[in-house]
Amino acid sequence: MANPLLERQINFLDYTLSSLWRKRYKNLAVVVVFAVVIFLLASFQLVSNGLLERAQTALVMAPEILIQKMTAGRQESIPIAYAERLHDIFGIRQVVPRVWGYYFDEVTLANYTVIGRDQVGGGTDDQLAQVLSEGRLPTAANETVLGQAVFRTKGLQEQRIFSLFRPDLSLKTLTVTGLFKKESNLLTDDLIVLSLADARDLFGLPDGLASDLMVTVANPREISTVAKKISEALPGTRVLTRPQIEKTYHMIFGWRSGFASVCLLAALAAFFIFAWDKASGLAPDEKREIAILKILGWQTADVLVVRFWEGAVISLAAYLLGCTAAYIHVVFFGSTLFLPVLAGWSVIRPDLHLLPAIHLADLLLLFCLTVMPYLTATVVPAWRCASLPSDTALQGG
Numbered sequence: 001m002a003n004p005l006l007e008r009q010i011n012f013l014d015y016t017l018s019s020l021w022r023k024r025y026k027n028l029a030v031v032v033v034f035a036v037v038i039f040l041l042a043s044f045q046l047v048s049n050g051l052l053e054r055a056q057t058a059l060v061m062a063p064e065i066l067i068q069k070m071t072a073g074r075q076e077s078i079p080i081a082y083a084e085r086l087h088d089i090f091g092i093r094q095v096v097p098r099v100w101g102y103y104f105d106e107v108t109l110a111n112y113t114v115i116g117r118d119q120v121g122g123g124t125d126d127q128l129a130q131v132l133s134e135g136r137l138p139t140a141a142n143e144t145v146l147g148q149a150v151f152r153t154k155g156l157q158e159q160r161i162f163s164l165f166r167p168d169l170s171l172k173t174l175t176v177t178g179l180f181k182k183e184s185n186l187l188t189d190d191l192i193v194l195s196l197a198d199a200r201d202l203f204g205l206p207d208g209l210a211s212d213l214m215v216t217v218a219n220p221r222e223i224s225t226v227a228k229k230i231s232e233a234l235p236g237t238r239v240l241t242r243p244q245i246e247k248t249y250h251m252i253f254g255w256r257s258g259f260a261s262v263c264l265l266a267a268l269a270a271f272f273i274f275a276w277d278k279a280s281g282l283a284p285d286e287k288r289e290i291a292i293l294k295i296l297g298w299q300t301a302d303v304l305v306v307r308f309w310e311g312a313v314i315s316l317a318a319y320l321l322g323c324t325a326a327y328i329h330v331v332f333f334g335s336t337l338f339l340p341v342l343a344g345w346s347v348i349r350p351d352l353h354l355l356p357a358i359h360l361a362d363l364l365l366l367f368c369l370t371v372m373p374y375l376t377a378t379v380v381p382a383w384r385c386a387s388l389p390s391d392t393a394l395q396g397g
Contacts (some may be wrong), residue, residue, distance in 0.1 A: 009305075015308040031318045035272050038322025038370050039329070044139045045366065046330045047338050050356035054186050055249040065215035065227050066240040077209040078237070085233050086215070093218045097210035099199035103192070106154045108285045116199020117214070124172075131188060135178025138195050145178040147191040167204040304379060311378035315371040324361070331355060347359075355392065 020027050068079035083095040099116035128145075130138060137145055146154075154162055156176065164170040180188035200207065217226050227239045329335065 004008050013309050016306050016313065019306070020310060020313060027314060031314055031321070033271060034315065034318035034370075034374070035321040035325065037267055038319055038366065039325045040267065041369070042323050042326035042366055043329055043335065043338055044136040045362050046326055046356045046358075047335045049359070049362070050330060050335075051186075052249070053356065056246065062242050062245050064217050064223055064242050065230065066245075067213040067215060067230060067234065068211075068238045068240070070236060075211075075238070077205065078212060080208055080210050080213075082234055082237075083213055086230060088227060089218060089229045089233060091217050091222045093216045096214045096216070097196060098212055098214050099196055099203065099205060100211045101199075101203055103202070105153075105164075110149075110153055111190065112192050113190050114194065114199060114202060114338035116194045116196045116202075118196045127194070129301075131184040132178050133181040135176070135192065138177060138193065138198075141195065142174055142198060143177045143195070144174045144198075145180065145191075146176055147180050147186060148182055150192055151176070151179055156311055162198070164202060166202060172198075172202055179356040185196050247263040306376065307379050311375045315374045319367065319371055323366070327358075 010069070051286065067082070068075050069082075070076070080097045083097070086092055086095055096117060099114075101114055103112045103114050105109075105112060132145065135145065146156075156162060160176040161173060162176070163173045166172055169248050180191065194202065196210070200209075215230065217224070218221055223243070227241050231237070231239045251257070329337065
């Protein structure tokens, strides 16, 4: 025997669908506009999650500890001799000097990130070698490894030799010995890796100085402890750890996605104002329909159920359509609409193909922000109209 309550709800849903079909063009317009708003919000959330996951994967290359010399709140070159003061700190495996800076290429109008470091044993080299798609790290003078975007913008293709200008406008010729993987593009797309001497030569930095010191520790659990000891041994320096760098990336992407989401919430609020105005000002034929249903014996609760089903069908259709379109946009179209807002603007921008994980909490949050307010905006005005006597509703229509 069929459940009477279930049959009743099926009948309500059947009436709701026929009612929506009679006003299909107007309802379709509402679904499309609602789906666009949900698409915008969901796309930003998916792009933000994808960037955070990509950054988490790429930051395995980041040094465990970085030491920078600070003067008047600004970073300056640090003497390599500072490394000798760290020999007595237990837990440090190696200290590697590094030269890094930005090089503006007047030909391509792009900024490259140049890093100079000598090839030594240890985790730093192993991590760089792991993100090479071909070739090897520099082992001799005038050799370099390039990111994918640098290789592409320089137009090298089969050619493996190119030149950069020194500060005195003399040319420095480099030979490409390797390329970084596309999977690490978030950090390596604009990267040029040289030996320490070549980087000094390119930037005109005197011998005995470096941009910072990279420290590798024996036990990753002791990073914070070792960093504290380094700060005490080298006053006037700034000590950064890999967890701090990861937290900075989270804050940057979180702030940008949050700012963009707040801007899109204005569009969402505008849509709900429109929906509330549309629903609260029921058309004369809609009021007449409710009055006739009450004359035929429908209760106020029955009218509310029908209006609930109408709002649920429209909002759920828009929700599914918007979320599906957002996923397709991020995964198959490379987030072309919103990635510049979150990843930044540049001549060289990482060619990212994100595959974000879908979190149930994010879906529920988006559902509560979009579907629930719309249901309220459609059911409450219908309850006000259904509470009036039938003759009053007919006269008002």
